[in-house]
Every structure is written in structure tokens, then in C-alpha cells.
Amino acid sequence: MEQVLIIGTGSAGLTAAIYTARANLKPLVLTGTMPGGLLTTTSIVENFPGFPDGIDGFELMSRLQKQAEKFGAQIKFGNVESVDLSKQPFTAIVDGDPVQARSIIVATGSGHRHLGFKNEELLEKKGVTYCATCDGALPMFRNQPLVVIGGGDSACEEALYLTRFGSVVYLIHRRDQFRASRIMAERTLSNP
Ligand SMILES: Cc1cc2nc3c(=O)[nH]c(=O)nc-3n(C[C@H](O)[C@H](O)[C@H](O)COP(=O)(O)OP(=O)(O)OC[C@H]3O[C@@H](n4cnc5c(N)ncnc54)[C@H](O)[C@@H]3O)c2cc1C
Structure with missing residues (x-):
């Protein structure tokens, strides 16, 4: 044993x-x-x-x-x-x-939360990513319109980070307000 x-x-x-x-x-x-x-x-x-x-x-x-x-x-x-x-x-x-x-x-780590869309897996590493800090700086994301899905702290943080690379960053979320903490939400909303 x-x-x-x-x-x-x-x-x-x-x-x-x-x-x-x-x-x-x-x-x-x-x-x-x-x-x-x-x-x-x-x-x-x-x-x-x-x-x-x-x-x-x-x-x-x-x-x-x-x-x-x-x-x-x-x-x-x-x-x-x-x-x-x-x-x-x-x-x-x-x-x-x-x-x-x-x-x-x-200590089995964590997995990404997938959206469950058809073909989502096929597009992974071809434009669909689950980690902006890991992949945001890659050439494929530079000067392109980017989309972040979610309205929590992580989504806000990743969206802000991606503004360094994308031509425009859209944040798509379900509710009429962010689930993110107030400070993160305000920081995100005040970023053009
Ligand atoms: C591309 C990339 C770059 C990153 N760069 C950084 C960085 O620069 N700095 C930073 O701080 N973080 C970085 N991260 C995040 C970092 O990798 C994770 O935070 C870290 O690996 C988490 O460690 P962990 O031990 O919790 O889990 P993991 O590293 O995910 O390890 C999980 C382990 O559990 C094992 N396991 C899972 N299921 C089972 C099972 N059923 N039976 C037996 N074993 C199992 C797996 O084989 C694996 O060995 C990066 C992540 C990625 C993807």
C-alpha cells in the first residue's frame, strides 16, 4: 500500500x-x-x-x-x-x-470550458483559443478583429489584453451587465 x-x-x-x-x-x-x-x-x-x-x-x-x-x-x-x-x-x-x-x-489540472459548437475542436489552434495570454501575440491574431466570449473577470481581462494585438476586440456576453467585478467591468467599458 x-x-x-x-x-x-x-x-x-x-x-x-x-x-x-x-x-x-x-x-x-x-x-x-x-x-x-x-x-x-x-x-x-x-x-x-x-x-x-x-x-x-x-x-x-x-x-x-x-x-x-x-x-x-x-x-x-x-x-x-x-x-x-x-x-x-x-x-x-x-x-x-x-x-x-x-x-x-x-493534481489533475483543469480543462478549458468549451462552448460545444459544431467544429469547435477542428478550429482549435486555427483561430479558436482558450487562453489569450498564451496565444494572443501569435501572428494570426495580429491586426484582426477578435471576439472574446464571456462577461466575467477572465473575459474582461483577456479582452483588455487582446486590445494590444487585435484591430478591434468584441466582447460578447449573455446578460445586460457583466458578471465581472466592478473594477474589471469599468476598466473594460472605458477602453475604446
Ligand atoms: C501554452 C501555455 C503556456 C503557459 N504559460 C505559462 C507561463 O508562462 N506561466 C505560468 O505561470 N503559467 C503558464 N501556463 C499555465 C500553466 O501551464 C498551468 O497553470 C499549469 O500547468 C497548471 O499546473 P497543474 O499541475 O495544476 O496542471 P497541469 O499542468 O494541467 O497537469 C495536470 C497533470 O495531471 C495529469 N492527469 C490528468 N488526468 C489524469 C488522470 N486521470 N490520471 C493521471 N494523471 C492525470 C496530466 O497528465 C498532467 O500530468 C501556460 C499554459 C499553456 C497551455
Whole structure:
């Protein structure tokens, strides 16, 4: 039986692995289908403390993994299909096999909320994106009319950010007022 099972090897999972490994808990860390998590898909990470010149996302995640392993974390390729948290020890089904653990840390990241339109997936990376700060500066979005869907803080923030690149930014939302905080809404409305 494992003392600690960590599901996910993104920045959250590997950070948990470093801490629990240093506490001598010998965590078993499962990668899922994306070892290293989302940051492995980006070229340069500029806001991780300690790297004044930025660091390549893949390199950063490899270093986090090495650091966790150095303290005794076991990192294994495996996808968790289900977990039973109704009784101790907890049981996770990993690629069909049960793994028992005293505690489980879920660090599976988050997914984008899709609109569910026909062909939305086909247009991903071809003009449809879910992260303005990740993709807004790409040539395909420069000097083009851009549309942001939503009326909350994230939508306002992303729309404001995109005004640096687009020829015009439309913010499309459902209600007659923004769900965003007042300060964000005011900032957005006062931007031409
Ligand atoms: C292109 C891009 C650029 C970015 N640039 C930056 C940046 O410069 N700076 C910044 O701060 N943030 C950046 N981000 C955001 C950053 O990547 C995320 O905030 C971060 O990766 C979240 O880490 P996480 O560990 O929570 O999840 P993730 O990195 O999403 O990792 C989730 C992990 O869980 C695993 N997993 C999921 N389901 C299962 C399962 N069923 N069984 C086993 N494992 C599972 C996955 O395989 C993965 O290993 C960027 C994101 C993208 C997409």
C-alpha cells in the first residue's frame, strides 16, 4: 500500500511530490497522458521565481521531476480511471489495476470550458483559443478583429489584453451587465 498517491505530474503534482518525498512519504506519482503537464507545451516560462531570463517549459518540468525523484518520489506512467474515497485505505484504479493508498493528492489540472459548437475542436489552434495570454501575440491574431466570449473577470481581462494585438476586440456576453467585478467591468467599458 502507498502512503501517498499523487495523481498528475504538472507543476502542482510535482511540487506535492517534492514536499511529500522530503517528508519521507515515498509518494507514488502518476503521470497521466501528459507527463510534465501543460507547461511542457510552452517554450518560455517567464514568471517562475529564480529564472530571471525565463526557462523552457519542458526543461522546467524535467527539473521538477528530477528534484522530486532525488528525494525518493517514484514517478510512473499511468492513468487513473476512478477512485474510491468511501473507505480507508483509498483505492484508485490505474489502467485497470487497483492501487491502494492512505492518502491521495489530486493534481489533475483543469480543462478549458468549451462552448460545444459544431467544429469547435477542428478550429482549435486555427483561430479558436482558450487562453489569450498564451496565444494572443501569435501572428494570426495580429491586426484582426477578435471576439472574446464571456462577461466575467477572465473575459474582461483577456479582452483588455487582446486590445494590444487585435484591430478591434468584441466582447460578447449573455446578460445586460457583466458578471465581472466592478473594477474589471469599468476598466473594460472605458477602453475604446
Ligand atoms: C501554452 C501555455 C503556456 C503557459 N504559460 C505559462 C507561463 O508562462 N506561466 C505560468 O505561470 N503559467 C503558464 N501556463 C499555465 C500553466 O501551464 C498551468 O497553470 C499549469 O500547468 C497548471 O499546473 P497543474 O499541475 O495544476 O496542471 P497541469 O499542468 O494541467 O497537469 C495536470 C497533470 O495531471 C495529469 N492527469 C490528468 N488526468 C489524469 C488522470 N486521470 N490520471 C493521471 N494523471 C492525470 C496530466 O497528465 C498532467 O500530468 C501556460 C499554459 C499553456 C497551455
